[in-house]
Amino acid sequence: xxxxxxxxxxxxxxxxxxxxxxxxxxxxxxxxxxxxxxxxxxxxxxxxxxxxxxxxxxxxxxxxxxxxxxxxxxxxxxxxxxxxxxxxxxxxxxxxxxxxxxxxxxxxxxxxxxxxxxxxxxxxxxxxxxxxxxxxxxxxxxxxxxxxxxxxxxxxxxxxxxxxxxxxxxxxxxxxxxxxxxxxxxxxxxxxxxxxxxxxxxxxxxxxxxxxxxxxxxxxxxxxxxxxxxxxxxxxxxxxxxxxxxxxxxxxxxxxxxxxxxxxxxxxxxxxxxxxxxxxxxxxxxxxxxxxxxxxxxxxxxxxxxxxxxxxxxxxxx
Amino acid sequence: xxxxxxxxxxxxxxxxxxxxxxxxxxxxxxxxxxxxxxxxxxxxxxxxxxxxxxxxxxxxxxxxxxxxxxxxxxxxxxxxxxxxxxxxxxxxxxxxxxxxxxxxxxxxxxxxxxxxxxxxxxxxxxxxxxxxxxxxxxxxxxxxxxxxxxxxxxxxxxxxxxxxxxxxxxxxxxxxxxxxxxxxxxxxxxxxxxxxxxxxxxxxxxxxxxxxxxxxxxxxxxxxxxxxxxxxxxxxxxxxxxxxxxxxxxxxxxxxxxxxxxxxxxxxxxxxxxxxxxxxxxxxxxxxxxxxxxxxxxxxxxxxxxxxxxxxxxxxxx
Numbered sequence: 076x077x078x079x080x081x082x083x084x085x086x087x088x089x090x091x092x093x094x095x096x097x098x099x100x101x102x103x104x105x106x107x108x109x110x111x112x113x114x115x116x117x118x119x120x121x122x123x124x125x126x127x128x129x130x131x132x133x134x135x136x137x138x139x140x141x142x143x144x145x146x147x148x149x150x151x152x153x154x155x156x157x158x159x160x161x162x163x164x165x166x167x168x169x170x171x172x173x174x175x176x177x178x179x180x181x182x183x184x185x186x187x188x189x190x191x192x193x194x195x196x197x198x199x200x201x202x203x204x205x206x207x208x209x210x211x212x213x214x215x216x217x218x219x220x221x222x223x224x225x226x227x228x229x230x231x232x233x234x235x236x237x238x239x240x241x242x243x244x245x246x247x248x249x250x251x252x253x254x255x256x257x258x259x260x261x262x263x264x265x266x267x268x269x270x271x272x273x274x275x276x277x278x279x280x281x282x283x284x285x286x287x288x289x290x291x292x293x294x295x296x297x298x299x300x301x302x303x304x305x306x307x308x309x310x311x312x313x314x315x316x317x318x319x320x321x322x323x324x325x326x327x328x329x330x331x332x333x334x335x336x337x338x339x340x341x342x343x344x345x346x347x348x349x350x351x352x353x354x355x356x357x358x359x360x361x362x363x364x365x366x367x368x369x370x371x372x373x374x375x376x377x378x379x380x381x382x383x384x385x386x387x388x389x390x391x392x393x
Numbered sequence: 394x395x396x397x398x399x400x401x402x403x404x405x406x407x408x409x410x411x412x413x414x415x416x417x418x419x420x421x422x423x424x425x426x427x428x429x430x431x432x433x434x435x436x437x438x439x440x441x442x443x444x445x446x447x448x449x450x451x452x453x454x455x456x457x458x459x460x461x462x463x464x465x466x467x468x469x470x471x472x473x474x475x476x477x478x479x480x481x482x483x484x485x486x487x488x489x490x491x492x493x494x495x496x497x498x499x500x501x502x503x504x505x506x507x508x509x510x511x512x513x514x515x516x517x518x519x520x521x522x523x524x525x526x527x528x529x530x531x532x533x534x535x536x537x538x539x540x541x542x543x544x545x546x547x548x549x550x551x552x553x554x555x556x557x558x559x560x561x562x563x564x565x566x567x568x569x570x571x572x573x574x575x576x577x578x579x580x581x582x583x584x585x586x587x588x589x590x591x592x593x594x595x596x597x598x599x600x601x602x603x604x605x606x607x608x609x610x611x612x613x614x615x616x617x618x619x620x621x622x623x624x625x626x627x628x629x630x631x632x633x634x635x636x637x638x639x640x641x642x643x644x645x646x647x648x649x650x651x652x653x654x655x656x657x658x659x660x661x662x663x664x665x666x667x668x669x670x671x672x673x674x675x676x677x678x679x680x681x682x683x684x685x686x687x688x689x690x691x692x693x694x695x696x697x698x699x700x701x702x703x704x705x706x707x708x709x710x711x
Contacts, residue, residue, distance in 0.1 A: 159621075190617075190621055197620075197621045198613065198614065199617050242610075242613035242614075244574065244575070244613055245609075251573055251574060255573060256565050256566075257544065286607075288609055289604075289607045289647075291561045291562070291606055292514075292559050292560075292645075294561075295544060295561070296514065296515050302515075302517055303508055303510060323609055329607075
């Protein structure tokens with residue numbers, strides 16, 4: 076997998092439940108890649124360095140190769156704590172604040188997360204700040220960004236500065252409700268993939284939007300519709316997904332006044348982006364898609380350059 | 394425990410996770426009681442009769458004693474299916490529709506549940522119909538009844554007829570979020586009991602009411618407030634409870650137009666009634682409390698009389 080061109084830096088996205096590493100050349104192009112489930116939750120104390128070194132060795136990375144990391148590895152329960160930057164904060168400044176892993180012979184820096192210290196709306200992110208910094212289209216102007224996932228985040232950006240953000244437990248609620256609640260009987264046996272064109276998904280989205288995000292009364296109906304009208308597992312899962320995603324969008328649209336009739340940049344995975352795109356369009360938003368993987372990689376590379384871990388290309392070619 | 398007066402009937406509330414049996418005399422007074430966790434979920438196939446007979450034997454009930462049952466024992470997964478009555482339906486008619494357990498030498502009847510067959514709002518209940526029938530104050534006039542629990546139900550009654558109802562997953566969401574989600578870190582170590590006077594509970598209720606039941610953006614803040622501002626486990630649990638109960642009330646108040654500024658009859662357990670009472674009062678409702686245990690017992694006794702299993706007292710004294 077590795078090229079004969081030597082890598083300039085290793086970029087690592089180290090989250091709660093995943094580990095992803097890319098070897099990048101001096102222009103940010105990918106020379107090699109590793110993915111595993113060794114997220115924060117499965118790393119034993121003192122386990123960070125051995126896991127990182129094993130993946131680097133698999134890609135034959137030299138011992139001198141610098142590493143830049145974002146995500147939960149920088150949390151208090153992580154490798155080295157990278158204290159949060161506070162909103163409003165320029166994404167450039169966040170990257171520049173990456174902390175050093177002093178215990179390592181290798182040069183390693185961890186990008187901090189961002190905290191919103193408002194008493195009425197406290198919030199935190201780790202990893203998303205790096206994705207945002209990697210989407211060059213977001214560097215100027217005013218943007219609303221939707222980042223779906225276990226804990227979906229919506230971020231308001233102005234000229235590269237994170238002004239405010241808010242988190243929804245959408246992915247976690249879907250997982251808990253479909254595997255642990257009374258609704259597990261309703262969705263048992265459903266496909267993992269839900270189509271954004273499925274009528275139950277779209278109807279449920281519209282319902283959640285019409286209710287302004289209050290879907291409390293709609294959830295048990297999935298179970299009741301199974302008992303009374305034979306709603307299938309697949310349609311039950313699509314309904315649950317539509318209700319939760321629709322509720323998130325209704326809630327976010329109301330919260331961010333700027334959201335009204337404004338394009339939303341969707342930073343999504345292959346699984347979630349089509350569902351969120353459909354739901355956002357049902358809510359009347361124009362949608363621009365950005366690839367989440369490419370974004371975090373570009374953000375990590377931008378951090379490495381800003382931190383002087385990689386020679387700036389413009390310098391090199393000067 | 395048993396009295397020298399002979400029992401006239403055994404009344405059984407057999408739910409998903411509990412079994413409760415009372416021996417009642419001909420006037421409905423309690424002569425003996427059994428409680429266990431042998432709910433539907435823990436009963437093996439063909440296990441209903443042995444469990445019932447064991448509890449009856451413990452109370453030295455004669456083999457001829459009739460038994461009236463409500464709850465999930467009448468579901469498709471239960472002992473004998475008692476098909477749902479459909480809204481709108483008089484509670485008297487529901488009780489009168491109790492089905493016989495033909496396989497038993499003993500005279501046993503199971504009260505059906507109620508279904509709401511509306512395609513836009515399908516819903517089901519089993520057990521609550523018997524509680525409602527047991528609250529004599531609800532027999533005439535127009536009432537809105539709140540029945541908190543794992544699956545909270547709100548019921549609109551008119552002159553003893555169930556006109557419509559709706560279910561919220563409030564109790565199940567509290568349990569899942571506080572034990573399985575990211576919020577488990579926030580509430581770990583909190584007391585089981587939450588005070589209705591706790592400021593975080595009341596503030597969270599008010600927030601949920603102000604948001605019209607859309608609490609999606611508020612949940613993750615509990616975690617963030619723990620990380621950023623040291624919110625305690627007890628205050629985190631109180632906040633979660635307040636958000637969920639407040640959201641249910643906001644949602645129900647909006648749904649039942651009749652709810653506006655109307656008294657709500659709260660059929661509660663000792664644990665939940667004080668929290669719901671406080672939240673309902675914050676929402677501007679006058680609250681009347683009915684004891685859930687007494688209600689189900691009275692409803693089962695009313696069923697037994699209506700089904701001719703117990704001689705009517707008025708007849709006996711005529």
